[in-house]
Amino acid sequence: MEVASNRIATVIGLGSMGWGAALSLLRAGFSVKGVDIRPTVLEAFRAEGGQAFATPAEAGSSDVVFVFVVNSYQANQVLFGETGALSTASPGTVFLLCVTMAPSATLDIAQKLEAAGMRVIDAPVSGGHVKALSGEITVMGSGADDAFEAAQDALDAVSAKVFRLGSDIGLGSKVKMINQLLAGVHIAAAAEALTLAAKVGLDLQTVYDVIKVSAGSSWMFENRGPHIVDGDYTPRSAVDIFVKDLGIVTGEAKQNGGETPLSATALSLFSQASAAGLGREDDAAVAKILARMSGVTLPGME
Amino acid sequence: MEVASNRIATVIGLGSMGWGAALSLLRAGFSVKGVDIRPTVLEAFRAEGGQAFATPAEAGSSDVVFVFVVNSYQANQVLFGETGALSTASPGTVFLLCVTMAPSATLDIAQKLEAAGMRVIDAPVSGGHVKALSGEITVMGSGADDAFEAAQDALDAVSAKVFRLGSDIGLGSKVKMINQLLAGVHIAAAAEALTLAAKVGLDLQTVYDVIKVSAGSSWMFENRGPHIVDGDYTPRSAVDIFVKDLGIVTGEAKQNGGETPLSATALSLFSQASAAGLGREDDAAVAKILARMSGVTLPGME
Numbered sequence: 001m002e003v004a005s006n007r008i009a010t011v012i013g014l015g016s017m018g019w020g021a022a023l024s025l026l027r028a029g030f031s032v033k034g035v036d037i038r039p040t041v042l043e044a045f046r047a048e049g050g051q052a053f054a055t056p057a058e059a060g061s062s063d064v065v066f067v068f069v070v071n072s073y074q075a076n077q078v079l080f081g082e083t084g085a086l087s088t089a090s091p092g093t094v095f096l097l098c099v100t101m102a103p104s105a106t107l108d109i110a111q112k113l114e115a116a117g118m119r120v121i122d123a124p125v126s127g128g129h130v131k132a133l134s135g136e137i138t139v140m141g142s143g144a145d146d147a148f149e150a151a152q153d154a155l156d157a158v159s160a161k162v163f164r165l166g167s168d169i170g171l172g173s174k175v176k177m178i179n180q181l182l183a184g185v186h187i188a189a190a191a192e193a194l195t196l197a198a199k200v201g202l203d204l205q206t207v208y209d210v211i212k213v214s215a216g217s218s219w220m221f222e223n224r225g226p227h228i229v230d231g232d233y234t235p236r237s238a239v240d241i242f243v244k245d246l247g248i249v250t251g252e253a254k255q256n257g258g259e260t261p262l263s264a265t266a267l268s269l270f271s272q273a274s275a276a277g278l279g280r281e282d283d284a285a286v287a288k289i290l291a292r293m294s295g296v297t298l299p300g301m302e
Numbered sequence: 303m304e305v306a307s308n309r310i311a312t313v314i315g316l317g318s319m320g321w322g323a324a325l326s327l328l329r330a331g332f333s334v335k336g337v338d339i340r341p342t343v344l345e346a347f348r349a350e351g352g353q354a355f356a357t358p359a360e361a362g363s364s365d366v367v368f369v370f371v372v373n374s375y376q377a378n379q380v381l382f383g384e385t386g387a388l389s390t391a392s393p394g395t396v397f398l399l400c401v402t403m404a405p406s407a408t409l410d411i412a413q414k415l416e417a418a419g420m421r422v423i424d425a426p427v428s429g430g431h432v433k434a435l436s437g438e439i440t441v442m443g444s445g446a447d448d449a450f451e452a453a454q455d456a457l458d459a460v461s462a463k464v465f466r467l468g469s470d471i472g473l474g475s476k477v478k479m480i481n482q483l484l485a486g487v488h489i490a491a492a493a494e495a496l497t498l499a500a501k502v503g504l505d506l507q508t509v510y511d512v513i514k515v516s517a518g519s520s521w522m523f524e525n526r527g528p529h530i531v532d533g534d535y536t537p538r539s540a541v542d543i544f545v546k547d548l549g550i551v552t553g554e555a556k557q558n559g560g561e562t563p564l565s566a567t568a569l570s571l572f573s574q575a576s577a578a579g580l581g582r583e584d585d586a587a588v589a590k591i592l593a594r595m596s597g598v599t600l601p602g603m604e
Contacts, residue, residue, distance in 0.1 A: 128517065178495050179512070213463070258501040
């Protein structure tokens, strides 16, 4: 679909996912305003043909605003803070909340935006850095039909698939929370499995090759397994992301009377990894904690 | 590959996997002797064109013997008991140990068979009932080259893929154990995720459809998820299988100084399900335990 001329998109937070979304919007023909606090990232975005701003307020008015910051605290800052987006946004602007947040936090932010005359889509995403770069992320979206219509071209530009989960804000965040429960437990399980494999003397590459095509496989085992097998903990997604996301899972479960023993166990492992100084390493580094507990040395460990 | 005439295979244990393997061997041209303690199963196997026996001793000599019983206790009984296979087996017979057992139990059994002049393949399988029926299971095999050569036609008949993990008996069982660690944790994680989804008011079919194509997916989520969504706990594989298999995982880990906190948490859930009388239901029934703990009613629950 051709994007109409003069369509303007702002992307707040040019991290792993936001950067890919911003480039995808540029490729689709949008004028894109990128916002980030890191000057080197802004410089790189200008080199790609984007406009770059240090604060959302400076970016000014747009048709759609993607919020790709890390957590609900930052989301509140970039939207409602002194230099936040709301200070210069025009009524009717569609805000796409792509941050993984507790459903209650998403709802709170959406209500404040709507009270100011803005439109909102609860729009957490899945797919990782590579799919963000190619404009092929999955959006778990909920919100009013007119918001989806007004943001259709922008959603088309960044995603391969948009799930329309309903009109209620919060549905997207809830489904994303369930996805993160599984993703986090599966990463920790991959770490536990490969660490035990090493402990009983198995060759990790062989184990990986067999499990990948067996009933024990998962998207995360297939994706993160090689990080552990190769001992490569260059952060694609960091340990601290899952300290946050599994914290949302266990917190929301507690608040609703739900029981999440596996999430709690996985959270404990990610928290231990973070406390050991591994918070910014790849999330597969949770294996190092299990390896230390087990007295085994995995590839890439001293 | 054409199977030579007069090739004889015995299959001990015509359960979910053994039944499929036995039919696959018949289709490939083997004379197949099926052994089971259940008269109705023997009758059904005769109707399929097989020979049927109540004890391995009665079945007499064969070229290859598949052992598809449930655990190491039964394996010892059907091999070394009074009416066990060893009492009538000819030296050189290849025994394929397809039971999921602790690696140490497999090694012990193999040593006793080899001391009696038999050949052994440590040959746990993966794939489930449907793939067993179509002769497409995966074998995680280890053993001597001559044993693999002598059983090649039989392995071809029952499997789509045979991993040759090395000559040491125990390697197959170790890799299978790692697979079961992941499989068991993933089933429990699927149950935890869908139960929390129900608790926060999400539509389970929608959650399943979204997660299945997202980073939270797993082979087990995709396979067992529908059992929970539909409330259908007809046993394809039972809760008690994972009480056993995760017991092997945590036991072997403990014996080797490994740490398996997620396996222990999942084992606790399967054990609670078994204690609540759900041991023979489908393994996805572990969700009922989480649902009771959470005060939510899943499909198929009263």
